[in-house]
Amino acid sequence: MHTLSVKEMSEKLQKREITSVDLTQHYLNRISQYDPALNAYVTVTPELALEMAKQADALLDAGKGHALTGIPIAHKDIFCSLGVKTTCGSKMLDNFISPYDAKVVEATRELAMPILGKTNMDEFAMGSSSESSYYGATLNPWDHQAVPGGSSGGAAAVIAAGLAPLATGSDTGGSIRQPASFCGITGIKPTYGTVSRYGMIAYASSFDQGGAMTRSAEEAAWLLQVMAGFDERDSTCLEQEVPDYSQQLGQSVKGLRIGVPAEYFESGLDASVEKVVRDALAAYEALGAELIPVSLPNKDLAVPAYYVLAPAEASSNLSRFDGVRYGYRCENPHDLEDLYHRSRSEGFGAEVKRRIMVGAYVLSAGYYDAYYLKAQKLRRMVRDDFTKAFESCDVIMGPVAPTPAFNIGEKSDDPVSMYLADLYTIPVNLAGLPAMSVPAGFAEGRPVGLHLIGPYHSEAALLNIAHQYQQVTDWHCQMPATYE
Amino acid sequence: MTWEVVIGLEIHAQLTTKTKIFSGSPIAYGAEPNTQANLLDLGMPGQLPVLNKAVIPKAIKFGLAIGAEIGRRSIFDRKNYFYPDLPKGYQTSQFSFPIVDKGGVVEIEVDGDTKKIGVTRAHLEEDAGKSLHDAFPGQTGIDLNRAGTPLLEIVSEPDMRSAKEAVAYAKKVHELVQYLGICDGNMQEGSFRVDSNVSIHKPGTPFGTRAELKNINSFKFIEQAIEIEIDRQIEILESGGKVVQETRLYDADKNETRSMREKEEANDYRYFPCPDLLPVVVTQADIDAIQAEMPELPDAKRARFVAEFELSDYDATLLASSRAMADYFEAVVALTKQPKISANWVMGELSKSLNQHDLTISESPVTAAQLAGLINRIQDNTISGKMAKQVFDAMWSGEGDADTVIAEKGLKQITDVGAIEAMIDQVLADNAKQVEAYRNGQEKMFGFFVGQVMKASKGQANPAQVNQLLKQKLQ
Secondary structure (H helix, E strand, C coil): CCCHHHHHHHHHHCCCCCCCCHHHHHHHHHHHHHHHHCCEEEEECCHHHHHHHHHHHHHHHHHCCCCCCCCCCEEEEEEECCCCCCCCCCHCCCCEEECCCHHHHHHHHHHHCEEEECCCHHHHHHCCCCCCCCCCCCCCCEEECCCCCCCCCCHHHHHHHHCCEEEEEEECCCCHHHHHHCCCCEECCCCCEEECCCCCCCCCCCCCCCEEEECCCCHHHHHHHHHHHCCCCCCCCCCCCCCCCCHHHCCCCCCCCCEEEEHHHCCCHHHHHHHHHHHHHHHHHHCCCCCEEEEECHHHHHHHHHHHHHHHHHHHHHHHHHCCCCCCCCCCCCCCCHHHHHHHHCCCCHHHHHHHHHHHHHHHHCCCCCHHHHHHHHHHHHHHHHHCCCCCCHHHHHHEEEEEEEEEECCCCCHHHHHHCCCCHHHEEEEEEEEEEEEEEECCCCCEEEEEEECCCCCCHHHHHHHHHHHHHCCCCCHHHHHC | CCCCCEEEEEEEECCCCCCCCCCCCCCCCCCCCCCCCCCCCCCCCCCCCCCCCHHHHHHHHHHHHHHCCHHHHHECEEEEECCCCCCCCEECCCCCCCEECCCCEEEECCCCCEEEEEEEEEEECCCCCCCEEEEEEEEEEEECCCCCEEEEEEEEEECCCCCHHHHHHHHHHHHHHCCCCCCCCCCCCCCCCEEEEEECCCCCCCCCCCCEEEECCHHHHHHHHHHHHHHHHHHHHHHHCCCCCEEEECCCCCCEEEEEEEECCCCCCCCCCCCCCCCEEEEEHHHHHHHHHHCCHHHHHHHHHHHHHCCHHHHHHHHHHCCHHHHHHHHHHHHHCCCHHHHHHHHHHEEEHHHHHHCCHHCCCCHHHHHHHHHHHCCCCCCCCCHHHHHHHHHCCCCCCHHHHHHHCCCCECCCCHHHHHHHHHHHCCCCCHHHHHHHHHHHHHHHHHHHHHHHCCCCHHHHHHHHHHHHHHH
């Protein structure tokens, strides 16, 4: 059943050829079989999943189901889920049962989409390999020596391994697209403000954006449709109509102007990755699209700007984890200072502490102008680069990451080289633009994604552009042999 | 050369909204601990603030009232620090771009001299919760009911030079926020909190190190606390010591201030714009609309009472001291067309009774219409001034309006000349000896006759007429 597309599952559910309980049980069985080694789930919720599957079947029996009713889903453990442990990959929240649902979880619950569990991630979404999770590293289903990427590495792995048909993710500096690329799945990070951040545990609020992780662009369109939309509980959520994404999947890409930024093909990009990307561009040309050279001259400012601004916001966002009201508290604190000091020292991992310290530093008196304000200026410059580039093209394409998935442990002791793995994705978050990673081939046996970046609010167009590619390629349909 | 005192005040006025500034929790005072705190107020992961838009026009009203520039694009910042009653680890406030910007002025009067006190800024922020140190032995309880209550922090320039000036300024701001209807001004419940920054220096030299006096809940104690703080600093400096920058608490029982915590020079709140909230954009049209709804302010009202009603400055000040009092007074005048006698009744009998029963004017059992009815009966001579007090007491006890009380108690004044003359004749006939004495020069007997006539009329004869007619008869 896990080889069916979500569209096929939906049709069979609607026709009552299969039940949601059977489908859900199938995935739960696969999770029991494969996840102990893969470690893609922090929490599996079989009872909740089956109970929701029963509700879904009742709805479907009564002819009241939505197209996604009864289709199981895995939520990244950054989304608060009522009655379910929500850890954000941290020891700090190891004992935290959320008293409420994030908007994204609420939306899938309303459609009776059984929740299979919560997927593993870098601690508080800080990382590009899912190795910084308190619950240990997730493996890449294509190669167990490799990382799945991060921070939504668990989500990418469950889709690639067929341990869930749909998964939610979040992307602050590339956390949906990079693991999607590493695991050979489709991922979309929409325009900042498209998906409500309500209940999504904040890392860097002005960058954080939820999105969909699926096998195909069509499935991403379905899932994003459910996740997107105005939510008055998030003041930064866009107050506008969500277009019908799947309805626009039939457009030809003939005449599409694809911007190819020279800066995305400079040294640092693996030749094997470049080849996959160039081949994908050639496939688009064959479909009638036109390649146009564009320039993103300030690309190299993006990573430094991001590593000032994101830690600054994080240092404040993570202050609430103080051992006072919920979450980890140290043993026998002897006074308030000790309670704070030890709870946070023991509850947070190294990368989180590193970013909190960097953030506190760049916001401190005397450094604020030199770091925080300067970085805000760079952020505007990076954004302006994209605005200018989109004057001459409809979409920008290039690599998602400079390399295929790297090995577990390869970069975990070298934060800067880890940070530079996100040099193509971070500029998009600085600008708040929508972008996707679409499976486009393999390099050294590991998947490689094609990066699609669109102008603001171009999700429908991006999904169609990806879908058209997936009509003539089958990279997105391939599964690692171990998990077939 | 003597010491010059320098005082600046930070006033936290709690804005009168139904719910908190960034959450839907109610803010009623005195609820059970943590019953008015929702997931956001508890600082749960993933919770996001949503601005309660009701606070914006209230802050702008204050800005317009003091003539300040209104921030057209004010920004909420995060003030980062750890404290158990600060659930998010930061307080959402406004730092670089406050809603009420520079240019505000509050005019005060001390000992007959007026002085302008500058208002640096006023910004919106959320209140913290409360730590309850005495509730559980050996532990600290946390009540987050107050966390997120909307505050307008009003920051003055260091323009005050004495405790009296500081209190005059605080009182003026207190009066203003209540007039504007943006704060209930209740100091006991903490709706209006005054923090005083006090320092001393020799004129012509830089300002001295200041101490901050916090959490003083009456004007009287603010004045006392500042006075003794000034004395303390003078003593320190004159004995060669140094004043430490710190927060000090005032102990009213001992009439002393004592150190609460030393404010480190390097206290770094790491302010930065809150990425969860959008800038608050205020247009000229918004400002115009709020301007159009502004109530008459105390100073303007006082001036109008003097000009329009020919009241004394003293009376006008008293009547305009609260919007409720002024509104009551004007309602009475509207029905009597008699400003002076109306003022006398409002400031006299009514205020006296309110004070005796510890009521505010809005709780008065005698309505403005009832008081006006009473005054009108005095004016048309239906009752005498003496009867009026009786009628007032009856109205206070809920026996109905003036006409009802007059009818039921048979208090109508006798103004019929014939009837009064008949009573006078009878009194003079019954007291022939006294009449003779009077006519022989004992003029002080006149009072005796008045008393007798009033007694005969059971107090209902018009005293002025009795006087006049008696004089005629006794000639």
